[in-house]
Amino acid sequence: MSKENLPRITILAVGGTIAGKGANATQTTQYQAGVLSVEALITAVPQVHDLAEVSGYQIANIPSFAITDQLWLLLARKVNELLAQSNCDGVVITHGTDTLEETAYFLHLTVKSDKPVVMVGAMRPATALGADGPLNLFNGVALAASEAARGHGVLISLNGRIGSARETGKRHTVAIDAFGPPEAGLLGDMVDGTPHFYYKSMRKHTVKSEFGISDLRQLPRVDIVFGHSQDTRDLVDAAVAAGAEGIVHAGTGNGGIFPLTRQGLQDANKRGVMVVSTSRIGNGFVTPKPVDLESHFVASDNLTPQKARILLQLGLTQTHQATEIRRMFQIY
Numbered sequence: 001m002s003k004e005n006l007p008r009i010t011i012l013a014v015g016g017t018i019a020g021k022g023a024n025a026t027q028t029t030q031y032q033a034g035v036l037s038v039e040a041l042i043t044a045v046p047q048v049h050d051l052a053e054v055s056g057y058q059i060a061n062i063p064s065f066a067i068t069d070q071l072w073l074l075l076a077r078k079v080n081e082l083l084a085q086s087n088c089d090g091v092v093i094t095h096g097t098d099t100l101e102e103t104a105y106f107l108h109l110t111v112k113s114d115k116p117v118v119m120v121g122a123m124r125p126a127t128a129l130g131a132d133g134p135l136n137l138f139n140g141v142a143l144a145a146s147e148a149a150r151g152h153g154v155l156i157s158l159n160g161r162i163g164s165a166r167e168t169g170k171r172h173t174v175a176i177d178a179f180g181p182p183e184a185g186l187l188g189d190m191v192d193g194t195p196h197f198y199y200k201s202m203r204k205h206t207v208k209s210e211f212g213i214s215d216l217r218q219l220p221r222v223d224i225v226f227g228h229s230q231d232t233r234d235l236v237d238a239a240v241a242a243g244a245e246g247i248v249h250a251g252t253g254n255g256g257i258f259p260l261t262r263q264g265l266q267d268a269n270k271r272g273v274m275v276v277s278t279s280r281i282g283n284g285f286v287t288p289k290p291v292d293l294e295s296h297f298v299a300s301d302n303l304t305p306q307k308a309r310i311l312l313q314l315g316l317t318q319t320h321q322a323t324e325i326r327r328m329f330q331i332y
């Protein structure tokens with residue numbers, strides 16, 4: 001492809017380790033995330049200019065554990081605005097890895113375009129020996145610039161993998177190969193800047209999603225309560241008192257709930273709080289059970305608690321009916 005016909009890709013930088021700086025080259029855990037600018041990230045990988053006409057835009061520069069609903073709304077609007085223009089062929093988002101999967105799934109459900117949106121991050125700061133950020137950024141631009149990436153919804157690409165925003169998540173606290181699902185959700189691989197796709201997510205996203213954010217100023221509050229032995233109902237009651245419109249319960253096994261906690265959730269539900277039953281295991285799914293259906297709880301299918309929270313937040317912008325929320329958990 002001649003230089004003039006290169007795809008036009010915008011890199012939106014949110015922060016994270018990919019923009020992180022440590023005190024020395026062997027420092028891989030004690031460093032400051034979200035320091036380097038988007039220009040510095042691009043300058044470090046001049047090879048991206050062979051793949052695309054690249055521009056950069058700084059959305060924020062934060063560690064991703066500090067991400068907010070407001071930033072999600074801002075980012076989703078920016079991505080939609082860019083992709084609606086004929087002079088933008090795809091977007092790459094650099095982001096901290098802690099909540100990368102959450103931002104990815106939020107965008108998966110709120111971006112209204114078939115054009116590629118690729119989220120990248122890094123497990124080692126830019127200053128580290130063997131920093132993974134530059135190759136991840138290179139692969140991210142290559143993926144976003146490819147025809148093959150269209151129509152998959154938001155993609156997550158680290159360490160040469162291509163994953164769906166719906167299924168992929170952070171599965172290790174420090175390892176380079178931190179992202180992946182234990183059993184499903186990887187769609188393909190990046191090899192020497194070329195995407196190889198083998199799978200496609202079956203669930204609705206982007207242009208087929210019913211969720212719009214253009215008129216939204218905030219998202220409903222949804223809290224996650226983590227289940228355990230000798231549990232109580234105190235945190236459930238606290239969530240209700242704090243004004244939560246929804247509670248995601250991260251249960252034991254296939255959505256197990258401690259009896260006292262269940263009472264708290266049932267009372268919350270009677271007061272109009274939507275309850276979604278998920279699993280703390282992070283693998284497999286939660287099946288609808290008669291006892292939960294009687295309580296009007298919604299089963300999360302195979303969404304992790306943190307992703308179920310996002311779908312519930314978006315769902316609650318449309319409806320407070322359990323049957324409707326249940327329908328959404330079966331199709332997104």
Ligand SMILES: NC(=O)CC[C@H](N)C(=O)O
Nearest residue numbers: 016017063064096097098
């Ligand atoms: N590897 C990372 O990006 C983690 C850094 C930081 N905790 C963040 O999520 O931004």
